[in-house]
Amino acid sequence: MAENDLLSRDDWPAGQVLVQAATYNERENIAALIDAVLAAGPDLQLLIVDDDSPDGTGRFALDVAEREPRLHVLVRRGRRGLGSAILEGFMTARAHGFEVSVNMDADFSHDPADIPRLLAALDPAGGRPADIAIGSRRVAGGRTIGWPLSRHVASRLVCWFTRWVLWVPALDSSGGFRAVRLSTLDRIDREKFAQGYAFQEDFLWRVHRAGGRIVEVPITFTDRTRGSSKADFAETRRSIGELLHLARITWLGI
Numbered sequence: 001m002a003e004n005d006l007l008s009r010d011d012w013p014a015g016q017v018l019v020q021a022a023t024y025n026e027r028e029n030i031a032a033l034i035d036a037v038l039a040a041g042p043d044l045q046l047l048i049v050d051d052d053s054p055d056g057t058g059r060f061a062l063d064v065a066e067r068e069p070r071l072h073v074l075v076r077r078g079r080r081g082l083g084s085a086i087l088e089g090f091m092t093a094r095a096h097g098f099e100v101s102v103n104m105d106a107d108f109s110h111d112p113a114d115i116p117r118l119l120a121a122l123d124p125a126g127g128r129p130a131d132i133a134i135g136s137r138r139v140a141g142g143r144t145i146g147w148p149l150s151r152h153v154a155s156r157l158v159c160w161f162t163r164w165v166l167w168v169p170a171l172d173s174s175g176g177f178r179a180v181r182l183s184t185l186d187r188i189d190r191e192k193f194a195q196g197y198a199f200q201e202d203f204l205w206r207v208h209r210a211g212g213r214i215v216e217v218p219i220t221f222t223d224r225t226r227g228s229s230k231a232d233f234a235e236t237r238r239s240i241g242e243l244l245h246l247a248r249i250t251w252l253g254i
């Protein structure tokens with residue numbers, strides 16, 4: 001947290017699982033998202049990491065947090081980037097003693113009702129615990145609704161690259177719906193993460209190289225119906241550069 005940032009109340013209830021959603025101009029989704037996440041489990045708490053959205057998303061969430069003890073809001077000033085927002089959410093979760101973070105987009109592409117299934121996959125009864133459970137469109141039973149062909153192609157290319165060039169054992173490496181065991185962060189270098197959208201692949205790459213275990217749980221991903229995308233050309237170009245950087249380290253060690 002930086003000096004000019006705004007944070008909702010600091011007296012958080014004790015908890016194990018913190019759901020976090022990074023937001024930028026999600027005013028049309030934020031009210032329903034808060035309700036749906038808090039309804040997904042009585043013990044869940046929610047952190048919104050907003051980058052001072054011009055449409056007032058952060059201000060609105062701060063107001064709701066005044067009367068909802070399970071909602072926390074960090075409004076960052078002077079910083080942007082999905083990856084850096086997620087990383088800051090991880091640090092905030094740890095600082096408040098949480099063991100697991102569930103990351104999701106705020107545009108209802110990820111269904112809050114799937115959160116319990118992701119958590120169950122992290123600690124399956126009688127099975128091997130995992131470090132990350134991905135809400136996956138690419139395992140049996142998973143699917144994507146509402147995307148144009150161009151999005152399918154771009155997403156497949158990125159997932160193929162991550163699987164076969166970066167050697168990350170995951171079929172859906174670009175999605176942002178994940179349960180993450182926070183102790184995993186101790187094993188990886190947090191300074192060097194990609195700051196934008198490539199954070200998603202970058203994070204899996206680092207966790208895998210540190211010996212972390214990744215599992216995938218089928219989800220239905222639905223393209224957003226409200227608000228607009230932030231994944232513009234500049235962001236896409238930056239992400240490609242960051243993925244190529246990881247490929248160089250994977251193959252050349254530099």
Ligand SMILES: Nc1nc2c(ncn2[C@@H]2O[C@H](COP(=O)(O)OP(=O)(O)OP(=O)(O)O)[C@@H](O)[C@H]2O)c(=O)[nH]1
Pocket residue numbers: 021022023024025026049050051080081082085104105106107109223224228229230231
């Ligand atoms: N805090 C923060 N959140 C961001 C930033 N960029 C995007 N987000 C949020 O990250 C999530 C994913 O962004 P989206 O715009 O939905 O990206 P996408 O899913 O690839 O694109 P569409 O769903 O097609 O619009 C959403 O909750 C956004 O509000 C950012 O710079 N800072």
Ligand SMILES: [Mg+2]
Pocket residue numbers: 105107109224
């Ligand atoms: Mg989206």
